[in-house]
Amino acid sequence: MTANNKKPILIAGGGIGGLSLALTLHQIGVPCLVLESVAELKPLGVGINIQPNAVRELYDMGLDQSLLDTIGIPTKEWALVGLNGKQVYSEPRGIEAGYHWPQYSVHRGELQMLLYRSVLERLGEDAVLTGHKVTSYQNTQDGVVATISTSSGEQIEMEGALLIAADGLHSAVRAQMYPQQPPIHWGGAVMWRGTTQAKPIRTGASFVGLGTHHHRVVFYPITPADPITGLATINWIAEVTMDNSEGWTSGDWNKKVELQDFIHHFEGWDYDWVDIQGLLRGAKEVFEYPMIDRDPVPSWVDQHVVLMGDAAHIMYPTGSNGASQAIVDARELGASILQFGVTPAALSDFNDRLCADISAVVLRNRGAGPFVILNELDKRCAGHFDNIEDVFPAAERQELMAKYKAAAGYAMEALNTAPPTINLSQKAS
Numbered sequence: 030m031t032a033n034n035k036k037p038i039l040i041a042g043g044g045i046g047g048l049s050l051a052l053t054l055h056q057i058g059v060p061c062l063v064l065e066s067v068a069e070l071k072p073l074g075v076g077i078n079i080q081p082n083a084v085r086e087l088y089d090m091g092l093d094q095s096l097l098d099t100i101g102i103p104t105k106e107w108a109l110v111g112l113n114g115k116q117v118y119s120e121p122r123g124i125e126a127g128y129h130w131p132q133y134s135v136h137r138g139e140l141q142m143l144l145y146r147s148v149l150e151r152l153g154e155d156a157v158l159t160g161h162k163v164t165s166y167q168n169t170q171d172g173v174v175a176t177i178s179t180s181s182g183e184q185i186e187m188e189g190a191l192l193i194a195a196d197g198l199h200s201a202v203r204a205q206m207y208p209q210q211p212p213i214h215w216g217g218a219v220m221w222r223g224t225t226q227a228k229p230i231r232t233g234a235s236f237v238g239l240g241t242h243h244h245r246v247v248f249y250p251i252t253p254a255d256p257i258t259g260l261a262t263i264n265w266i267a268e269v270t271m272d273n274s275e276g277w278t279s280g281d282w283n284k285k286v287e288l289q290d291f292i293h294h295f296e297g298w299d300y301d302w303v304d305i306q307g308l309l310r311g312a313k314e315v316f317e318y319p320m321i322d323r324d325p326v327p328s329w330v331d332q333h334v335v336l337m338g339d340a341a342h343i344m345y346p347t348g349s350n351g352a353s354q355a356i357v358d359a360r361e362l363g364a365s366i367l368q369f370g371v372t373p374a375a376l377s378d379f380n381d382r383l384c385a386d387i388s389a390v391v392l393r394n395r396g397a398g399p400f401v402i403l404n405e406l407d408k409r410c411a412g413h414f415d416n417i418e419d420v421f422p423a424a425e426r427q428e429l430m431a432k433y434k435a436a437a438g439y440a441m442e443a444l445n446t447a448p449p450t451i452n453l454s455q456k457a458s
Contacts, residue, residue, distance in 0.1 A: 055152050344390060
């Protein structure tokens with residue numbers, strides 16, 4: 030096992046996955062450099078959930094509960110409610126469920142900035158080059174040469190021992206690796222996302238999905254309730270599935286929209302326990318996103334180059350595991366480098382262990398992910414029921430959820446008994 034210590038590992042992309050990888054490589058003694066396309070990192074986005082399998086990895090990177098509590102709250106419950114307002118399914122989450130680590134509801138941008146600050150503190154201010162976009166690469170006998178476009182308009186080349194593509198949905202590295210890849214896949218669902226100051230319900234830290242498989246609102250707090258007002262920042266996603274026969278025609282993958290553009294889809298959603306119309310109207314800004322992914326590819330590796338995170342496996346956010354999987358990718362890649370050194374063999378090991386299984390999760394999320402319970406409910410009774418047990422017994426609902434958790438990598442018993450991904454008694458050689 031040998032490592033090329035003369036050249037750093039180049040990481041294309043300073044998102045959650047790329048920054049997690051930088052922290053991991055530093056932890057195991059491997060030099061790296063993050064190349065981020067934007068000129069200045071800012072806390073963009075809205076709420077996301079970080080699953081216990083990824084929280085375990087954040088803790089092992091030294092980002093403990095005291096730090097995560099500054100950007101979100103531990104999630105206590107995951108619940109599905111039918112369009113009639115009646116509960117379909119609920120289960121405790123994180124510590125409440127018996128995991129050794131919590132699940133967190135956080136602001137996506139604040140998590141990225143926490144990782145960014147940690148990278149600068151540990152690796153140094155020059156560890157992240159902003160305004161540097163990797164546009165192509167060339168494998169060499171002992172490494173890789175990346176072509177980089179800078180924000181000042183320059184084209185430069187940089188040598189690395191390996192190139193890790195954490196450059197997201199529109200990955201230039203993936204496009205070179207698979208020049209004939211199909212276009213971005215849109216399944217027909219459109220999401221409108223925002224945050225509103227409101228009182229949290231149920232446990233006070235519950236993730237609630239309300240509606241049907243094709244027409245729903247998901248909401249959960251990402252801050253604790255204010256002790257004086259009782260209000261928390263509630264992250265919400267309003268979603269409708271439409272005809273996608275003509276593909277996504279707006280040309281914009283993330284645009285600000287007005288309330289009247291979509292709120293009519295949720296007229297009459299009036300419940301005595303939650304004011305959906307008030308929740309949607311309370312947001313200062315609303316953004317529209319198509320629910321998209323890409324068809325899986327057979328391999329993430331091209332010699333000294335590997336894809337990770339969204340560049341490898343962009344997936345529908347129905348399972349709340351996109352960012353979680355990017356964090357896990359970083360740690361698993363670090364484990365492979367510990368075993369095989371800074372070599373193509375490490376990339377192949379990472380690919381062999383994860384590519385097929387995570388590609389299956391991408392396809393499983395197209396089939397509704399954990400919201401498959403609502404999908405099945407639609408089939409059985411079109412969402413109309415008096416007693417859920419009469420149409421969808423608890424044992425069958427629990428079995429569907431257990432299958433999804435196992436596929437997504439956060440089945441509780443397996444996670445709780447698994448050894449640490451990174452064995453810090455080793456160092457990459």
